[in-house]
Amino acid sequence: MIAKIVKILLFALLFLLSAGISAYMALTFIIKSGDTVIVPDLTGKDLVYSLEILTDLGLNTKVSGSEYNEIIPKNHIIFQDPEPGSEIKKDRDVRIAISKGPQTIVMPNLEGLSIQQARIIAEENGLCQGKLSVAHSKTFEKDMVIAQSPLPGKAVTRDSCIDILLSSGIQPAQYMMPDVTGMTLDETIRILESLNLIIGDIQSTYDAGKPINRIISQNPLPGYLVIENSIANLVINREPGSKSRTLINESGGVHLFRFKLEIGLMRKRIQIDVNCFGLTVDLIDHYAKPGEEIWTLIPRNLDATLFLYQDNELIKTEVFDTW
Secondary structure (H helix, E strand, C coil): CHHHHHHHHHHHHHHHHHHHHHHHHHHHHHHHHHHEEECCCCCCCEHHHHHHHHHHCCCEEEEEEEECCCCCCCCEEEEEECCCCCEEECCCEEEEEEECCCCEEECCCCCCCEHHHHHHHHHHCCCEEEEEEEECCCCCCCCEEEEEECCCCCEEECCCEEEEEEECCCCCCEEECCCCCCCCHHHHHHHHHHCCCEEEEEEEECCCCCCCCEEEEEECCCCCEEECCCEEEEEEECCCCCCCCCECCCHHHEEEEEEECCCCCCCEEEEEEEEECCEEEEEEEEEECCCCEEEEEEECCCCEEEEEEECCEEEEEEEECCC
16 A cells, blocks of 8 residues: 555656646746747848838847959848857847959949039949049030940949049120220119120229210220120219219218109119129119109118119119219
8 A cells, every 4th residue: 555655656756846847847948949049041132121111120230341243233241250050049149241343343334413413422432533534515404414434334443433524504695895984873883784894993093184974994895805794893984072963862972863753654674783892782672652752761871883683674773973
């Protein structure tokens, strides 16, 4: 009877020991499997995709370098360590090498692109900007690429430089500077504006031997070659103390200029510009009602010239000086 009880106890002990060992092994496996991952195959995969995969697996990414590769595209993985299928613990490093793409590429076509776009494309292809030349063009807008060297489609190595011919826009028209001496200021302004020349400094002086209120000096001189948008400076002969008859009030340190539109049915676009210190400033630019009176103030301590335009046509000029 005792022997039988001993046998039962031994069997029970063996059962409990076996169950304990099995439970321990199972728990160890679960813990181990939770701390380890299988390294995926990243070769040929996009860099951003690879970073996302490794991050999701709890692994760290270390870039060990980059090199040219004729098969694997730029910014794709060409090497990894540990190898695919390896079992490693989480929070371990996976070292990767990145492809810089083929060493030899086809030269991109930059013609017709802006210089900013051309530089971006060149940089993306590992190319640098070489000599930059500029020329006028009727076909290409300003700052657009007219031509390039090497030509598009040619096989070149990365790090090559591209020489670029850049457009500076349409060549400005050229004129012979007209002789405006002896003309009134109104006549002179109309002629210069018809040639797209910019009115620069307008000065007043007095020469008793020359006609009053006429141009007596100009720069550039008559016959000089000028291009549109060049600046023309003028000197007008005015008698000391002369004042504009359109001034109605000179108190308070200012001149008051007044202009009244004719009675009619349509609004008129009125523009008033003032030239002083060689610069032209827009004072008024709006559509005025028929019969409306326009007022503007000119500082008395400035030599200034006022231009009045009605529907883009110069209809009046007034010279204000400090005499």
